[in-house]
Amino acid sequence: MEKIISAFWSALEMCSQLLFWKAIFQPRVQKRIYLLVVVAVWALNQLYINSTLPSELIAGLTLLLYTVASCIVNKGKWHQHILTTFIFVGFSGIFDTIFLYGASSMIGISVSDLVWRKFSYVVIVTSGKLFLLLGAWIFYRFPVFRKTQSLEGKWLFLSLLFPITSTATLLLIFNNFQDEADISVEIVFFCAVLAIANIAILYAIGLVQDSTERLKENALLSQQMEIQTDNIVALEKSYRAQRRATHEFKNQLQAISDLLALGEIDEAKKYIQTIQGQQTTRIFCVNSHHPIIDAVLNHKYQTAREHGIDVQIKVNDLSGVALETDQLVVLLSNLLDNAIEGCCRVDGERNLYCSIIADDDLLLSVRNTSQPVKIWNNTIATSKKSKINHGYGLSQVQSILGQLHAEYAFDYQDGWFTFVAEIPL
Amino acid sequence: MIRIILCDDDAIFLERMRRDIRATLKKLDVEAVIQIFTEAEMIPQKTMQECDIIFLDIDFNDKKYTGIDVARKIREARKSAIIIFLTNYIEYAPEGYEVQAFRYALKSEIDKKLPQYLRAATNRLFAEKEPFQINVSGEPITLYLEDILYIESQGHNAVIFTQNPGKKSGTQKEYKVYSTLARFEQQLSERGFLRIQKSYLVNMRRLKQYRCSEAVLDNGITLPVSEKTYSENKKKFLLWRG
Numbered sequence: 001m002e003k004i005i006s007a008f009w010s011a012l013e014m015c016s017q018l019l020f021w022k023a024i025f026q027p028r029v030q031k032r033i034y035l036l037v038v039v040a041v042w043a044l045n046q047l048y049i050n051s052t053l054p055s056e057l058i059a060g061l062t063l064l065l066y067t068v069a070s071c072i073v074n075k076g077k078w079h080q081h082i083l084t085t086f087i088f089v090g091f092s093g094i095f096d097t098i099f100l101y102g103a104s105s106m107i108g109i110s111v112s113d114l115v116w117r118k119f120s121y122v123v124i125v126t127s128g129k130l131f132l133l134l135g136a137w138i139f140y141r142f143p144v145f146r147k148t149q150s151l152e153g154k155w156l157f158l159s160l161l162f163p164i165t166s167t168a169t170l171l172l173i174f175n176n177f178q179d180e181a182d183i184s185v186e187i188v189f190f191c192a193v194l195a196i197a198n199i200a201i202l203y204a205i206g207l208v209q210d211s212t213e214r215l216k217e218n219a220l221l222s223q224q225m226e227i228q229t230d231n232i233v234a235l236e237k238s239y240r241a242q243r244r245a246t247h248e249f250k251n252q253l254q255a256i257s258d259l260l261a262l263g264e265i266d267e268a269k270k271y272i273q274t275i276q277g278q279q280t281t282r283i284f285c286v287n288s289h290h291p292i293i294d295a296v297l298n299h300k301y302q303t304a305r306e307h308g309i310d311v312q313i314k315v316n317d318l319s320g321v322a323l324e325t326d327q328l329v330v331l332l333s334n335l336l337d338n339a340i341e342g343c344c345r346v347d348g349e350r351n352l353y354c355s356i357i358a359d360d361d362l363l364l365s366v367r368n369t370s371q372p373v374k375i376w377n378n379t380i381a382t383s384k385k386s387k388i389n390h391g392y393g394l395s396q397v398q399s400i401l402g403q404l405h406a407e408y409a410f411d412y413q414d415g416w417f418t419f420v421a422e423i424p425l
Numbered sequence: 426m427i428r429i430i431l432c433d434d435d436a437i438f439l440e441r442m443r444r445d446i447r448a449t450l451k452k453l454d455v456e457a458v459i460q461i462f463t464e465a466e467m468i469p470q471k472t473m474q475e476c477d478i479i480f481l482d483i484d485f486n487d488k489k490y491t492g493i494d495v496a497r498k499i500r501e502a503r504k505s506a507i508i509i510f511l512t513n514y515i516e517y518a519p520e521g522y523e524v525q526a527f528r529y530a531l532k533s534e535i536d537k538k539l540p541q542y543l544r545a546a547t548n549r550l551f552a553e554k555e556p557f558q559i560n561v562s563g564e565p566i567t568l569y570l571e572d573i574l575y576i577e578s579q580g581h582n583a584v585i586f587t588q589n590p591g592k593k594s595g596t597q598k599e600y601k602v603y604s605t606l607a608r609f610e611q612q613l614s615e616r617g618f619l620r621i622q623k624s625y626l627v628n629m630r631r632l633k634q635y636r637c638s639e640a641v642l643d644n645g646i647t648l649p650v651s652e653k654t655y656s657e658n659k660k661k662f663l664l665w666r667g
Contacts, residue, residue, distance in 0.1 A: 285514075285515050285516055285517060286516075286517045286518075287516055287517070287518045287519075288517075288518070288519065289519070297517075310538065310541070312528055312529065313517040314517065314521070314522055314526075315517055315518070315519060315521075315522060316519045316522040316523070317519040349541060351541075355667075357522065360634060363666060365666065365667035366667075367667055407659055407663065408663065409659075409660035409661075409663040409664050409667075410664075411660075411664050418664055418667045419667070420663040420664055420666060420667035421663075422663060
């Protein structure tokens with residue numbers, strides 16, 4: 001009978017754990033395998049939970065089992081699994097302690113004596129487990145706590161510290177004060193404070209994460225505005241240059257017409273050759289039949305030329321490319337800006353090759369001469385000084401490519417940095 | 426020995442180009458036959474078929490054709506020819522992609538850029554023309570990398586499937602070699618070949634689409650793909666295309 005009750009409590013705890021996982025992680029495996037692992041954890045739990053092993057070892061085994069199971073069935077990094085396991089086990093301990101010590105103080109006996117009043121003990125512990133289930137369900141429904149999954153570095157350390165110390169403290173209380181009926185109220189009060197503090201810390205971490213993300217979003221917006229302003233200035237410059245060219249063209253036509261009227265055919269020919277030679281630079285040199293792509297490429301082409309970079313562009317008919325304007329502008333501007341910046345740091349030949357070809361997919365490739373680039377964990381180290389407005393170029397490109405379900409790769413080899421993306425059309 | 430055509434309506438410019446190209450190729454230790462034409466219609470068909478590199482003006486004075494039209498003819502005659510456009514006004518447009526222009530060079534900058542462009546062109550040329558020796562039943566055979574479609578493992582043999590680029594049917598050839606696919610992979614992985622599945626080594630020059638379900642070659646043949654290595658191989662293929 002005892003074993004059945006223990007198995008039932010363990011099942012309730014497993015259900016709470018399941019809700020807790022669902023609140024935080026994305027599943028890594030199919031539903032069937034997920035359930036199979038949960039049942040396996042529950043079964044393994046039965047093997048040692050009622051044994052004569054020291055309670056510290058039982059708690060350690062439970063932590064290990066839950067962490068391993070979480071790693072198997074859920075996506076996420078190992079430290080995120082450890083953190084969530086500690087939080088869950090910590091809360092599970094808090095609920096058990098509050099209910100047991102709360103009931104013992106109400107009845108006026110110690111916890112050790114309460115264990116012998118079988119019926120009362122079963123009701124109390126079951127109530128504790130049901131409350132844990134309710135807590136897990138609230139956690140599942142209340143999304144602000146879910147931010148804990150993306151914790152890194154010092155935030156992870158800070159948020160791990162409290163659940164670990166809470167769990168350790170609870171173990172200590174449970175093992176050493178079971179016979180102390182007169183301090184049960186204090187223990188309940190202490191556990192309640194511990195629970196509230198744990199919840200408050202998790203909530204605060206969620207808020208901090210939120211505000212960090214908002215800061216990041218602001219930086220991205222600010223960079224987007226910078227790009228848009230840059231493009232408007234370039235367009236205005238092109239417009240002025242075009243007007244000047246049109247004006248000059250009218251004058252040149254007039255001069256040719258005057259020479260022809262005077263019968264100076266050889267002079268007119270010479271003049272035409274001269275003005276042909278003068279027009280070596282053009283304001284618009286890319287014509288892919290896509291106005292946005294052309295505008296960005298023309299602008300970046302001029303910028304690159306001003307920095308002494310040899311630019312080669314390959315485009316086919318891009319009139320059918322129906323990507324969002326802001327996505328296109330941010331994508332191309334960031335990639336080309338990075339390439340120009342990379343070229344500028346090279347002492348020798350500065351080359352930039354850009355290719356945008358629409359076929360079954362849109363193949364976008366930017367290749368430039370570059371100093372060695374360190375690529376680590378799918379990112380490259382930024383050389384820009386202001387980290388508020390810069391440093392998000394590549395992550396923005398990656399984020400847009402993610403939204404477009406594109407496949408991409410980048411690499412540095414033999415003095416060349418290459419970025420290639422295949423975007424579904 | 427490589428064959429170069431220079432075609433521009435400015436005879437003085439052409440002579441200067443020929444002199445500069447000779448000097449540059451001498452430094453690169455490359456022998457070449459350089460032919461110059463001031464009118465594109467004077468280029469004999471045979472010369473076009475043998476041409477390795479062509480420097481081609483885009484805007485011909487008093488002519489009905491443009492350099493793009495000439496490039497189309499060259500491309501028909503010689504698929505692998507390297508076309509470098511010479512121009513006073515660069516315009517990157519779909520027509521340039523259609524004829525697979527290698528570079529666009531401003532005439533005003535050609536003196537400065539010529540060594541760089543020639544070096545890139547000869548590198549490309551030699552990489553494509555790179556011979557690959559195989560042994561079929563004791564008989565040595567020379568293949569060119571660009572002609573190889575893929576290599577398939579069949580028992581104790583590896584079968585090399587070849588076809589001239591641009592031809593979709595009729596000219597496919599097979600060479601059965603007593604060797605393992607792993608051996609070919611070792612020789613060719615640094616030269617643009619990709620092991621897409623345990624039985625197939627594909628030439629990325631001839632690979633048109635690479636999806637997690639299949640690989641499609643430029644002549645329409647589809648081959649199976651290993652899901653396990655897809656992600657890593659896809660990155661290699663993307664970087665190759667870039």
